[in-house]
Amino acid sequence: MRGAALHAARRAAATGPRHRPPPRGWDAWSARTSEPAAGRHPLADRTVSQALHRRADEIEAAFGAIAPTLQELAPRQFAPEFAAHAAATLHARLQLDIPAAALVASWTAPLDLRALHAHCVLGTFCRLIERAFDRGLSHLVDGEPADALIRRWGFHAIDITPCADGRLSGVTDYILRVPPSIVAFRESYAGAMFDVAQSVRHWESVELQRWRTGTPNAAEAPTRFLKIGVYHFSSIAPRHEGCAAHGSDDVRAAGALLERLNQFDQAMRTLHGARCAVATLLIGVDTDTDAIRVHVPDATGRMDILRHADSAILYDATAHLPREHAKDAIRDAVAACAGVPADDAETEGMRWFCGYLLKNNIGQVEAVRDWHRGRYADAGHTERLIVVGDPVDDVQLRNLAFQAQMRTVEEGAADLDVGIRILHAHHAPHRLPVPILAHIRFDPRIPGAAVTAEQQARRLAAAILARHAALAARGGLSVAAVVRAADGSALTPIDLTASHGDASPEVHP
């Protein structure tokens, strides 16, 4: 549909603004930056881009300080009072509290700086989680609250499954720029291959709340549960830097994910009838530019891997247009992609939402053009750590973390292995171990849940080390575990050196 998008843009340019008054939801974001700062695209929200850029700089700086600090400390490790000095330095430079006792070195037992590096990476990640970035970015939701807005567009909850690939590590904050309040679930899997039954359970938990407590809205309200799948590809090196789980083949990646989304839709209809009302949306991300392809559903809700509206193309086609014309061009491109007239009432909500994502992403496309000369210098992987277990979204940035959700390594082994293979490839040349964080969330309202979460985190960490024992034995892995009562609350580190039995069966002589 690239042709259609361009055609629509031209048509918009030719015919001027539509006469049909835009709905308030659409207006909300169009009214956002009434006076855009200096820049090129009339729809790119530079205030948001600048805030995201500052946040990215802060995150990069935090991790970037680790190696120079350790490099500076290394040669002094045999000096008197080194441990206290090192602890003070790490506190001052990295804001990490590492007990001096752990920093004592002697010529027979020098500091394990590789392990310390991984420890600092994991510690920095945890510190940034608790740093409480303003992820809501108020300008993302001005006009009216975004959650009210998405309900107006016909959705009451959004469940996003991106690929575990670290280049999608900023997918909701940077690429899609959707506020956390509208994302009910975000779970990542290699190749975005989510479990259909698990998504059904997500729907069920939301639905029960709607029935029982009327939140986020009443069960009778004619809104839908939206499941979004996000695959990715590389425009620079499509055969090499695409999705590893799908052999770096974007047709395969999109096709497999679309099939999974269709399975979810089918399962929901069979299990809960036509009234269950779910919507699905397939999105592709070019990890070189952060541009997106939105596979706008047609009037029957069907999507096609070859039919999409592309933010990069729309950016170029509309950058020169007056603001209102640019908006119309996007609307027309989305309608053309859906194969419906621009005033089709049935598909209106989904089309507005697709337009909202494309417009948001135009800001990111411009940010990458401005700050990375249009394409990221690192087309491939430079993730700093792997996160397994429950999702962490508090700190987001492209190539920050390979993140794969799993309850156990037994089930998540394939995803874990992909992550370790990827990180090992770019850590090993620097003789650095791969840092892995096992992160388990629990509901503090359930008695005993904290203990269960700790056991699970401990088990997960042990299983990672057991599966990759050879790599761990030569210092190629560094695993930490944390539990957390809920999003936004403090992390509790788990002491993995403490013995908790259960490691060996030992049940028969």
Place this chain on the structure above:
Amino acid sequence: MRGAALHAARRAAATGPRHRPPPRGWDAWSARTSEPAAGRHPLADRTVSQALHRRADEIEAAFGAIAPTLQELAPRQFAPEFAAHAAATLHARLQLDIPAAALVASWTAPLDLRALHAHCVLGTFCRLIERAFDRGLSHLVDGEPADALIRRWGFHAIDITPCADGRLSGVTDYILRVPPSIVAFRESYAGAMFDVAQSVRHWESVELQRWRTGTPNAAEAPTRFLKIGVYHFSSIAPRHEGCAAHGSDDVRAAGALLERLNQFDQAMRTLHGARCAVATLLIGVDTDTDAIRVHVPDATGRMDILRHADSAILYDATAHLPREHAKDAIRDAVAACAGVPADDAETEGMRWFCGYLLKNNIGQVEAVRDWHRGRYADAGHTERLIVVGDPVDDVQLRNLAFQAQMRTVEEGAADLDVGIRILHAHHAPHRLPVPILAHIRFDPRIPGAAVTAEQQARRLAAAILARHAALAARGGLSVAAVVRAADGSALTPIDLTASHGDASPEVHP
């Protein structure tokens, strides 16, 4: 409360039948055996006992035929045409279809009769599952359907967690004698230590159905979700033949389970408010006699590990009474245990249900007295196999299967180890391997669920063999895997010899 029960029985004997007309639910079962067959206790339902006895005989005979058949075949294995003969014999005697090619022996490669034994045990178990016993036993639910009856008693779903111990392998059919239709969930764990969050999910799935489809009844109906925990103890050898997971200490077993039930109750109140309406019930089973202790909740729903109504005591106290007097004695014992008057309206439903279980169990107490001289000859473990994964209830019998529910060995390792330790102890002296069945159920309405289930079954089997590799290497374990679309449907065996990758990480040189 043993004293109270006796006292109540005596009081009932002294004062005759109550004048208050019993509710219809209670009548339903009291009317059941209007003309009891020859026997001792007026409330023991001998029709049911005899049907259960026949079923037990059939199950025992099926497993009992395995060893003699193999013993007979063993010396002939080098005779000409043996394979075809053996296949025909196994088909005729055990109703198992084993291809002749798998039964070819030579003097350099004799039959692995140990493995064949395990194979036959697993095959027989699967055959019996598909044999479709009439588990509903129509006389269990005559008068009116039991599910309507439990709703009248104030419950809309029952979730039972017994211990994984094989001596509770007949808990719902034999010991509690509740029809399958009223058991929404039955999951076993070592020491009955269920996961509270998982029980909350059970409640949620039932609740959503009530809201959306009005099944089993409408969400507005003032009925409750009943969670039952079943621990066990041994009256013959309390220190040795009790629950292994709780150090054969019945106070610990009951206390830990009561705490878990209270945690569930607390979690539900916090998560879903007082309106969530769950009830909990603690039951103890004497595995030597199948008699039960019912820890009847008091007016506030609270239970006490020392306060219970005992079926064995009630049996003796009421065996000589006229039928109506015996019923009153049980009612009084239950009311005394709850600490409420016999006409207390608030606790009526739960008390009727406790009375129903005690009355049912009196039939089992008598059956054990009749057919096992009051106590089982095998106080300890003689389980024939271990079942892991999803629950199997189609074929039940004391000491048939150690059954522990788990998604992965990573999470269920402790339960698996207990099971293997127990079965190894009584299989090893006979030089027989421990048969383990990995059983995964799936919802056929979810596209792709069959494939996911097969992967899970395969993973589970592989993880069992990996964890107990040394035992497996010397032929001490035999693992099979099956998947099943739903209860009552056919089992699909999984060929574990086929390679499916994923076993080794192999991700770094």
